[in-house]
Amino acid sequence: MAIKDRKERDKLDRRKLIIKSATKLFLEQGYEKTSIRSIADDIEYSPATIYLYFKEKDEIFYEIHEQGFRLLNKVFIDQGHIADPFERLVSLGRLYLAFGLENPDYYDLMFIMRAPLTEIKCNSKWIVGDDSYGYLLDTVQDCLKHQLLPAGDPDIVAMTIWAYAHGLVSLNIRERLQSLSADVTGKDHLMQSMEYFLNSMKV
Amino acid sequence: MAIKDRKERDKLDRRKLIIKSATKLFLEQGYEKTSIRSIADDIEYSPATIYLYFKEKDEIFYEIHEQGFRLLNKVFIDQGHIADPFERLVSLGRLYLAFGLENPDYYDLMFIMRAPLTEIKCNSKWIVGDDSYGYLLDTVQDCLKHQLLPAGDPDIVAMTIWAYAHGLVSLNIRERLQSLSADVTGKDHLMQSMEYFLNSMKV
């Protein structure tokens, strides 16, 4: 049965090849411009072949979507050592902002784009995102315990903070801040805003 | 020269006809599914005709984009009578949230979608959005004057509040809240979040 095993490995390899190429093209030119044909061209297979490994275009990009979350988790993971909960929260905020600005395409896929997750998938695998949200929730709960944030339901508080951070990043990515009366574009102003936000929240 | 006038009026009428049809189809089925051909079908003209009145698809949807801002302005405009600045701010927040949830397609076009505003247009006409932002900025300045919000640059403060509200609405529209550990979906939870946010900010 070794042959069968090898074949299965080969099949997975080809799947990975597709994802690798798709990721490369995606980071170069974004989701919309990365066509099935361009991926096929890149890996030197027929477009039809890709549909033997993925049901639809979205399924390929769901993998990249997951990669993005793994990336964000990696960024978050070694903040646990910060003892002060509020300091940890500040650090998470900074990192989230930096992640969004440095990986706008990943961020887009993860949080802005019309979800590439039709059907059941949504329940079964969205869980990857839970890790990142988990860090936030834990930190928020710590802050609440030490009364560093105004009392409230931890989930509501975490969602509130996330909503703020997401709003900041996504307004920036989609260039909605350029029209404001004052010029608040640029990373400095975004950081100023985040400091203002967190300091205002601090009890 | 009356004939020429009539002709110009007719031309504007046809332009309006296109926009009207585009709006109808857009609100029925969203941006992506509203094709030039479907608009042409609806108004019983050839697809090519549409390009005599609009340079590109985005130009049509820029009009709808403006309609959206006029709608939001109309919602905001009669909040000026609320005397207490902070109460006014709360009211603006509520209205913004309600607008986003009740008009997700408009909201999408206005604040989420990859901007349908290539080139110069961005400088010349984005100003429509300034009205709505103006209400927010005025209210924020009032709040700062009466020390109802933590001191800070008015533009940064306004942007911070807007970012929060936008984050809340857009995470909801793009269904990113469903994956959270607790079920924070639903208008109630969003309102709870907004109350928590604004109360936390209040000095």
Place this chain on the structure above:
DNA sequence: CAAATATACTGATCACTGTTCAGTAAATGA
């Protein structure tokens, strides 16, 4: 070993998209 079957892949095609352009028919101006 030979025949039947399973695997991996592809070219062609479908139905769609935004956009362009040569051509037409009618209204207008000289």
Place this chain on the structure above:
DNA sequence: TCATTTACTGAACAGTGATCAGTATATTTG
């Protein structure tokens, strides 16, 4: 009356995601 402008269109271009009958190779079975 004839030239010109105006308003419009059919057909096409180049691209998209997706499908499917067909093919060539490899494996399993009698």
